[in-house]
Amino acid sequence: MTARGLDYLEVQGLTVDFDGFKAVDGVDLTLLQGELHFLIGPNGAGKTTLVDAITGLVPGTGLVRYRHRDLLSMRSHRIVRLGVGRTFQTATVFEELTVAQNLDIAGGVHRRAWQLALARRSMPEYVERALETVGLTALRDRPAGVLAHGQKQWLEIGMLLVQDARVMLLDEPVAGMSAEERQETGELLRRIGSERTIVVIEHDMEFVRSFADKVTVMHAGKVLTVGSVAEIQADERVQEVYLGRTGDAVLADPEAVAAEAAGEVV
Numbered sequence: 001m002t003a004r005g006l007d008y009l010e011v012q013g014l015t016v017d018f019d020g021f022k023a024v025d026g027v028d029l030t031l032l033q034g035e036l037h038f039l040i041g042p043n044g045a046g047k048t049t050l051v052d053a054i055t056g057l058v059p060g061t062g063l064v065r066y067r068h069r070d071l072l073s074m075r076s077h078r079i080v081r082l083g084v085g086r087t088f089q090t091a092t093v094f095e096e097l098t099v100a101q102n103l104d105i106a107g108g109v110h111r112r113a114w115q116l117a118l119a120r121r122s123m124p125e126y127v128e129r130a131l132e133t134v135g136l137t138a139l140r141d142r143p144a145g146v147l148a149h150g151q152k153q154w155l156e157i158g159m160l161l162v163q164d165a166r167v168m169l170l171d172e173p174v175a176g177m178s179a180e181e182r183q184e185t186g187e188l189l190r191r192i193g194s195e196r197t198i199v200v201i202e203h204d205m206e207f208v209r210s211f212a213d214k215v216t217v218m219h220a221g222k223v224l225t226v227g228s229v230a231e232i233q234a235d236e237r238v239q240e241v242y243l244g245r246t247g248d249a250v251l252a253d254p255e256a257v258a259a260e261a262a263g264e265v266v
């Protein structure tokens, strides 16, 4: 906690070395509570590996400070208990269990094994609250396997809520969602984000434009720049990274891109 009572997570000089290849290379980042922080960058930039290192899934060097602890020296289950949670590019729910049971199990991270009862008749209050927040109350008793892709991502966010994750690192949560689902997801993140520190990895610039307070651009394991959406869009280096390396004009004005694709001169 800072003097103002705001939570934050600080990354300093974080490096992940895979046999000499630095997938993350000296990254500095400050993530503040209440800010929807987006992490963008071309494929292979190191976004997922950065989140993996913060959450203890791959070893890293440097410093990741949260609540006076260095996460790099902690095992992943302890990091979860400290309140740092993440989602994966592909949803990792238990498909054969119901939506509510998935939330109940996720909440078990703060309970002892004997308190975990799959056969429990009524769910804890925080499970009901999480269902409400992520909009899955009507589907609470359906097997998670029948959920649409977008709904699985909401369930995963719900699982972070019942774990009382104060820091949420979301790896491409809106990939494959319809425009409407994206909008709902953005609004959900806004609702839960004021009292949390949320980082969203995303490629879709329209989504980033709509919801980002702050954007960090990664390229080749390094932070290229940090700024508002307007600032990073105006940054020539950012445009070069996207246009030059991948031919993916994600940062350009969508209408101009469409016109270009249609063969018009822009």
Ligand SMILES: Nc1ncnc2c1ncn2[C@@H]1O[C@H](COP(=O)(O)OP(=O)(O)OP(=O)(O)O)[C@@H](O)[C@H]1O
Pocket (backbone or CB within 6 Å): 018, 021, 023, 041, 042, 043, 044, 045, 046, 047, 048, 049, 050
């Ligand atoms: N376990 C690993 N061993 C070796 N190299 C790895 C490993 N995991 C990732 N990499 C490499 O590290 C680089 C960064 O990968 P990462 O998955 O973090 O990128 P990303 O920015 O998340 O990309 P995407 O947008 O495609 O998800 C890539 O070159 C990848 O091939």
Ligand SMILES: [Mg+2]
Pocket (backbone or CB within 6 Å): 047, 048, 049, 089, 171
């Ligand atoms: Mg990734």
